[in-house]
Structures are given as C-alpha cells and as structure tokens.
Amino acid sequence: CAWSIERPPGDTAGCTFCHTSSEERCSTCHQRHQFDPKVARRSEQCKTCHWGKDHRDWEAYDIGLHGTVYQVNKWDPKQFDWNKKLADADYVGPTCQYCHMRGGHHNAQRFSTVYTSMGMSMADRGAPIWKEKRDRWVSVCDDCHSPRFAREQLQALDEACKDASLKYRETFKVAEDLIKDGVSDPMPKDLCPDFSGQNHIWSLKIGAYHDGEAYGGKTGESGEFRMSNCTDVERLCFESVGYFQTYIMKGMAHGSWNDATYSDGSFGMDRWLVNVKQDASQARRLAAIEKKVGITWVPESFWKTGEWLDQLTGPYIVKNHPGKTIFDLCPDPGWLDTHHAPAEEV
DSSP states (O other): HHHHTTGGGGGGGGHIIIIIIIIIOHHHHHTTTTOOHHHHTTTTTHTTOSSSSSHHHHHHHHHHHHHHHHHHHHHHHHTTOSEEEEEOOOOOOHHHHHHHHOOOOOOOGSOOOOOOGGGOOOOTTTTTHHHHHHHHHHHHHHHOOOOOHHHHHHHHHHHHHHHHHHHHHHHHHHHHHHHTTTOOSOOOGSSSSOOOOOSSTTTTGGGGOOOOOGSSTTTOOOOOOSSSOHHHHHHHHHIIIIIIHHHHHHHHHTTOHHTTTTTSHHHHHHHHHHHHHHHHHHHHHHHHHHHHTTOOOOOOOGOOTTTTTTGGGGHHHHHTEEEEEOOHHSOOOOGGGGOOTTTOOO
16 A cells, blocks of 8 residues: 555554565464464464454454354364364354355455455445355355345445445545645645655545546546645545544444444544544635735645655655656556456455
C-alpha cells in the first residue's frame, strides 16, 4: 500500500515482517524448528499477521461467538483434537483454519468473503464469481448451521457494508467539496511529493472513480491514500474507510457484533463523519473571513519539507531523479500489480 511503501524502513517494520519475511512461507504457520501440524491448526497461529487496525481479523474472531467457544474449549482434546487432519476435524466450534483452509486447502482465498479491499469496496452480489464464493461459504457454515441461517448472516453482512458505504460516501463528499473549492489546507500542490514522486494529485482521487482535473493531475492519473502529512480531513476519511469500515465488515463476517458496532465500527464512522463536517465548516468560515479582510494565505513550509519528510520515497525520487516518477523508474513493477488471481483459484 502506498501509505506504507512511501515511508522509510524503520517506519514500516511491522508491515515488512509479514508482507515480505513471512508471506507464503511454510514456517510462518508451521513454525521453524518445530514444524508440527498440530501447532498450525490452532487459531493463534494466524494472529501474528492477521490483526491490527486495517485488517482486524484476529480481534473480530477472538471476541466473536466462534472465538469465545474456541478459547473456552481449546484445551479439551475431546472438543479440539489437534492430532486430526483438518479434513477429519470435528471441532465444537470453528478455528480460522477450519473455515478458511477448508479440509486443509492452503489457498485461504477460496473461502474468504466476497468483498474486495477488506470491505472498503462493494461487490456485485449477482456476479457469478461472488455467487460461487457465497455458496462455498454457506457450504462451510452448514457443517453446524442451516444453509438458511448462513445466508441470513451473509445478508446481514451485506446490509452492514451498504450502510457503512453510505457513511463513507457522505464523509468523502465533504472532503471532496473542500478540495474542489480550493479551501482545503494544505492543497495537494502544497505537500511534499507522494510515494510516486508526484505532489499535485489529491490523495483520495483513486483511479478512475474520481477522475477530473479538479482533483489535480491529468486525466487518468490516480492519487494514493495518505495517512500522514495531509489535511486532517483527508486523514479522517482514510481512517473512516481504511479502519472503521473494515471493522464493520470483519466484525459481521466473524460474528463479532461489538467490533461491527461499538468498537470503532459503525459508531466510529459516525464520529469521524461528524469530525469531518466540523473541520470543513471551520475551514469554510475561516476562508470567508480571510477573503473579506484581504488575507492571502501562504501554506506553511513544514508541509513540504522536514527531517522526517525528506526520508520519504517521493522526495527521494524528486531529488535523485528529477522529472521522473516511480512509474518511470519501474515501468512494470510487479509489486504494484493489482490483478487478481484467476477466478477458478479465488
């Protein structure tokens, strides 16, 4: 993610340990030197990577209904026999592996949810690929529940994600209007360059969804989420969709109503929407006063340069490769590839 790769290594040690050191290695789950399948079958084994603000899987599972059953009974071999293979497992409640690695299948995406970007984007529920995944999910749930119950839970998840999207669209619109009216401080052009070496594109103008020169840049150019060195309104927008909306999706998917509602899920999005509105109202009033008294505001220099800011990827590219962006330097960067795996695999 851009908000990670734009930073110096010390800032993103937590990202790097999982996304480079651990990803797709057998020893990540099976533990080096021990390599015991009994260890890899326990839910805690997923906890190392799958937790935190923007991928709140462990927390949602752990305090959800299934996680509670697991924590209470995991030491009882009659309820959880770790000597059995996953294909033969007969647990009193599901583990992460039981649902996401059905029968021992190691492609966890086969039994993941239907939403893209961890719930931050909506999916067309009528599309064949999503129908297939939803049916596959129901086939796991009906080990313990009826198919009707499982589909009702899916519908509840759908409705929660739709409500969350309504809140984010309203939050985004407030921030969008500030940028279009030129009263956001700082504007994109007043910031140090983003990770690609560009500084003229609004961070929330992602891909083709929000195209147009009003956001800065040329037609077709895309901004990238920023969570630092940007307006407070932009940061709140980022956290609303990147954190709280994913809490809602993860909470509903794992039976954690607390996560979906109280623990910075639905209620968190409410709070951030109010904060964005209040910030926008103050910015507009201040801009009106400045215009009336003839003040021409000059952005502070600390938005462009600083001891820490100068360590970011964007300023480095501008300094060492003038006129270039990261896309010029890496014309076919595999690590920026957004293509998904073939439908039959996912």
